[in-house]
Amino acid sequence: MTSIRIHPLHVGTITRPITNFCPALDPKVGDFPLICWYIEGSDKRILVDTGGEDPSKAHPRWQPYKREKDQSIENALKRVGVRCEDIDIVIVTHLHWDHCAGNDLFPRAKIIVQQEELETARSPFPSTIHAYIRRVVDGVDYTVVSGDKEVARGVNVILTPGHTYGLQGVLVEGKTRRIFIAGDTLPLFANLEQDPLAISNIYVDIRKYYESLRKIVSLSAFILPSHDFRVFEREVYD
Numbered sequence: 001m002t003s004i005r006i007h008p009l010h011v012g013t014i015t016r017p018i019t020n021f022c023p024a025l026d027p028k029v030g031d032f033p034l035i036c037w038y039i040e041g042s043d044k045r046i047l048v049d050t051g052g053e054d055p056s057k058a059h060p061r062w063q064p065y066k067r068e069k070d071q072s073i074e075n076a077l078k079r080v081g082v083r084c085e086d087i088d089i090v091i092v093t094h095l096h097w098d099h100c101a102g103n104d105l106f107p108r109a110k111i112i113v114q115q116e117e118l119e120t121a122r123s124p125f126p127s128t129i130h131a132y133i134r135r136v137v138d139g140v141d142y143t144v145v146s147g148d149k150e151v152a153r154g155v156n157v158i159l160t161p162g163h164t165y166g167l168q169g170v171l172v173e174g175k176t177r178r179i180f181i182a183g184d185t186l187p188l189f190a191n192l193e194q195d196p197l198a199i200s201n202i203y204v205d206i207r208k209y210y211e212s213l214r215k216i217v218s219l220s221a222f223i224l225p226s227h228d229f230r231v232f233e234r235e236v237y238d
Contacts (some may be wrong), residue, residue: 002068003175004041004154006224006237011036011051012067014070014098014227020186021227032227034098034196036073037181038080039172044088044152047077047109048170048181050102050129053133058209061130062097073102091157092142093226094167095121103140114159115146117166128204160185160216162209163202171219175238178221185212187227 012034018025021032039046051073052058055065069075074084080150087106093099094115103111121137150156154173161167163184170181184200191198197213216223224231 004039004172004238006043006148006172007038007080007235008224008231009036009038009073009080010034010232010235011071011073011076012055012065012098012157014062021115022190022194022198023201024194027191031229033229033231034067035226035231036076037170037224038082038153039075040080041175042152042155043211044155045086045105046089046091046152046155047073047081048091048165049093049099049137049183050105051076051088052098053101057169059097059130067097073105075206081186089151090171091151092117092166093169093181094164095137096164096184097133099183099226100136101133102222103119103136110142110143112145112151112157113142114157114166114168114207115144116161117164118142118144120165129167146185146236156214158196158219160212162205162212163200165208167212169216171221178219179237180214180219180221180223182223182225184226185209185216186223186225188225189228189230 013031018030019027022051028191029041034051034197037048084105087109090111121132147159156171160169199209203209
């Protein structure tokens with residue numbers, strides 16, 4: 001194993017019905033964090049996802065959404081001793097607004113996205129148009145990959161479609177175990193606690209979604225969900 005460590009970064013909060021994320025739960029409304037992940041200890045400095053934009057500029061369809069000043073991606077990175085210009089690689093799990101609004105803030109970084117994710121974001125279905133930020137989808141110079149790929153020492157992107165057509169998770173060879181950053185394929189620990197694993201209520205292809213769940217299980221990794229406050233019970237995962 002390598003000495004790679006993962007820092008979860010809290011970059012905002014959305015208020016939603018919990019059944020959006022896990023249909024098996026009792027219907028109620030709650031607060032859920034937007035989370036980015038700083039990966040240190042590889043041969044590159046890596047950030048997974050870049051959060052939402054300034055809530056005052058956010059589309060009405062994204063509300064309720066709030067972000068404190070210290071929760072901007074710039075300030076969240078400062079708390080772990082990193083600047084935006086220090087990042088070598090940004091891995092975008094998918095191009096929904098709450099995961100990619102800061103993609104244009106990293107002047108040195110290679111911004112990695114799956115080919116099918118970028119294609120469908122640039123030509124979205126009418127019902128999904130408001131999930132995307134046009135300046136980010138069209139205006140960023142992306143490095144496009146197709147399928148699973150090693151992007152740095154001990155860090156691989158893993159294609160897991162279903163929530164979107166090109167969603168990718170991130171498999172990290174940590175100091176003591178494998179860790180999988182699941183993105184919105186598995187939004188809550190509650191999704192992991194169902195048998196079988198529970199999908200979210202937001203998806204484009206249910207067959208591919210269940211295939212992705214089987215693929216994730218086969219990785220034999222500790223799984224980090226994308227919108228669960230329990231993630232912050234630890235400052236570092238390794």
